Amino acid sequence: MRDDVILLDHGSGGLASAELISQIFLTRYGNPVLAELEDSAILDRPAGRIAFTTDGYVVDPIFFPGGDIGSLAVHGTVNDLAMRGAVPLSLSVSFIFEEGLPVRTIEQIASSIAQATARARVSISAGDTKVVPRGKADKVFITTSGLGVVPDGVELSTKRARPGDRILVSGTIGDHGATILTQRSGLTFSGGLASDTAPLHDLVRSILEGATGAVRAFRDPTRGGVATVLCEIASRSGLEIEVDEASIPIRPEVASACEILGLDPLYLANEGKCIAVVSPDMAKDVEGLMHARPEGQEAAVIGEVRDGRPGRVILRTAAGGLRVLRPLSGMPLPRIC
Amino acid sequence: MFPSPDLSGFRSRAAIDALVHELSLLVDRPMRFMEVCGTHTMAVARYGLRSLFPPRFELVSGPGCPVCVTAQSHVDAMIRLARIPGVTIATFGDMVRVPGSSGSLAHAMAEGARVEIVYSPTDALHLAREVSPDPVVFLAVGFETTAPAVAATILEAERTGVENLLVHPAHKLMPPALDCIMSGGAAVNGLLCPGHVSAVIGAKAYAPLAEGQGLPCVIGGFEPADILLALTLLARQVREGRSEVENAYPRAVSWEGNKRAREVMEAVFRPEDTEWRGLGVISGSGLTLREGFRDRDARTRFGVHPVPVADPPGCVCGEVLKGVKTPTDCPLFASRCTPQSPVGPCMVSGEGACAAHYLTDGPCHA
Incomplete structure (x- = not known):
């Protein structure tokens, strides 16, 4: 990355956004589906019923003993799927960054997400990145959505x-x-x-x-x-x-x-x-x-x-x-x- | 980790069971006591002690929840202060949701007011010194327990030249309030006296109530066995026709109290007449800043003075605080007045009689 802090330009959808995505996210948790960088991901249809969930993460502080906002965003959505008996398949990760956030911080969060998804054996198949002016958000907010498959015979309620x-x-x-x-x-x-x-x-x-x-x-x-x-x-x-x-x-x-x-x-x-x-x-x-x-x-x-x-x-x-x-x-x- | 004292003995089932049994033997007639302190209210609810009391035994809440006794006129003044551009309010969290005549500090926050929740007055000093060059107003709410720490913080601000730390003085003194409530004829047979306040003012502070008004007074700690022990001592006094001050919390409270804490408090504050929620103005029951510290009084600095207002119609918080009524006697309880949407202050703080009753003892509306 040429810049060491996030600029509004990184959320513009132009070259700076592409650089952020390719150098920080794809290098850490890229996969063939995500790397296509199309408007939506195409997934093979699994056997069984689909579980679908979404959750926003705004924890403050973003780094804390035992974890950070990145691992929390993965675990939280994986667990929402698991509570219905679903086997997690794939997540989407959407970021809202506050202008001026150190790129180093984003790298740490992306690495944490990569580790958490590897541990949970789920892939990230879609993502988004926005940047808002300084003071309009607090450092970083993350929204993750998740798809999972519920095995036949599992009925939890x-x-x-x-x-x-x-x-x-x-x-x-x-x-x-x-x-x-x-x-x-x-x-x-x-x-x-x-x-x-x-x-x-x-x-x-x-x-x-x-x-x-x-x-x-x-x-x-x-x-x-x-x-x-x-x-x-x-x-x-x-x-x-x-x-x-x-x-x-x-x-x-x-x-x-x-x-x-x-x-x-x-x-x-x-x-x-x-x-x-x-x-x-x-x-x-x-x-x-x-x-x-x-x-x-x-x-x-x-x-x-x-x-x-x-x-x-x-x-x-x-x-x-x-x-x-x-x-x-x-x-x-x-x-x- | 904090070095915390081993209190397991005060929570042991054997000790608790033995005290509950002793209490059941002692209560041979209707007995009604008041727990003066909000922390006692909360502890009784949290440990489910009410379900262990014998028949004909009643424990009602008194005026010891600092949020609950803060008059609406003071709450309104605090909210007006919060709305002044450039002012940062530093407050204990309990005050944030207390409803004023129009909105609460939480509403003021949503409209852009700067309100910081702090855990100690020294946090407010830190804000004033390190974070904000603008005025930081600490809402000085509480009893003799909190006042010395606030006084010490003001002295530290003086010593270190931090001029932008102001206070809204709303401290209350416990003995004048108890005297006021009990002088009209006590609705109770004795007082479970507050442990924390007594650590500062000393057990001797209750001697006039015990000797002058014939009211048994027992100081209790906050563990379940502490509370039950104090209640058995109260029941024993009633049975034996005695009215004395007894100290069931000697590991924290002495007869004389904490002289040094009182000196610090008295160096900075002096008593003034002040309004209590539901009790009206009680002579000499509040604390205001002494002359040398007057420029730290946010009320005079910004010309924001409490304007008397009537309590919300139908709310019986005042009667609850006097021990005359219980939360369920209030027509608003659990209908119009709930912790989600409190009408009176007794429903706001976890130490409030109504909130404690609603959250842990009351009927289930789930």
Whole structure:
């Protein structure tokens, strides 16, 4: 690249745009489909039903312990596909850059995207790049869309939850949210805190293949956290859920950060965890399949679906009390005293 | 990682179960206590302690959520300050969504006002020194817990010549408010006194209430066993007909309190009459800047003074803060007033009685 910062010209669609695309993106995650550089990508039609999803990424800071906006944009869309049981096939990546962003930063993000797609074994078949004047965006925003294929026989939906079903979480909660909020608050926590951003489709596939028919639904508790996802499951299934706080895995660093910032880890975002609703007789099997994979080593059964007040989620606290969990409302704000 | 003290003992199920059992034995008549502090409100809700209380035992919230007791006239003044071109507001996050007569700080932000959420008054000093050459106005909300840190920050700004750090003084003092609420005849049998405020003002501050007004006062910490221990001590006082100050939080609170913190606070601030949400003006219950620091008062600098306004019609936040009513007594609760669209301040902060009740204890509307 001749320039060391992004200029408005790089989004003009002319020669500077072509240089940006060929020298930064195609060199890192190019493939025959993307390299055609036509107006749309032509893909072979796979057997099975198609899953399709899209998501925008505006995380601040763009680099954080455990990942960056690039890997997050890949994992987030891969995981949205995986939660419906789909095998991810192909992504599109669309950037909006703020004028003046260092090209070095874009190279780092592109390299991170390349690594994340290689790890997830998905290709990028379409992309776009725009540049807006300085101050009109914050450094970089990314939108990824994803296509996946749902194997025959896989029917996952939160509406399928039944009384008696167990609720599993694939690992520790709140890691991503606690990491981003402590970074944003300028608090310097040493050691331990890192985002959990990771692809989950291999974990999902190992469960779907190893315990056929066991899982009613998967959800990834991103924004709104575990509590909000549990409320959605209870609401859509018309059932009640009780969860046991003492059985929910949480890193001590995350628990401490939450205490200091006055946050509840049940409402913090996760980017590499899933909630599974599992038939009761297969819950231990699914837990074992999760434990067998690196991304599910700290998986645990945390609750149960039951008849009761439709849509209600009750937390049995570690103190032995009961309280109702509601969906997140408003921004998670620090406490005042 | 932060070196955090081991508090696991205060959360142990064995300790909690034993205290719950003891409380059930002690409550032999209707007992109604008030948790004064918003952090207690939040902790009771978070640990689900209400579900563990015996029958005939009630715990109501008091005036200890700093956001909740900030009068609408003050909130309006803060929003007017935020709309002044060039002014940056530095505030704790809780204040951002508090509704004023017209919009909130969040609305002002959407219209272009510069509002920074900070975690400490020293963050505001940093903003004034390193980031903005324009005035940075810190919204000084809180009780005796926060006031010393704000005072120390002002002294540091003086020492280092940072002239663009201003404050909107809206601090409240706890003893005058408790005295005001209880002097009209207490609606409760005793007070669960705030741990953080008491660390500064000392357990002795409650002696007039206990001795003068016959009101049992027990200072409690914020872990579940701390709270339950304090409640058992209150119940025991009621049973035995005593009204004393007892300290169930000795690891943080002494009889005398933190003299140094009070000295710093008193060097910068002096008491003034101030308006409380729902309680009206209480004599000597607020803090304003002393003469030597007057040029840091954003109200005088910009001529923005609180203009009295009526509380929203139907809202009973004031009665809730006095412990006379509970959130569910309010006709707006969970209908017109929810955390998504709060009418009164008790629904805004997680420490507010209504929000805590709605979010963790109340009926499910999902």
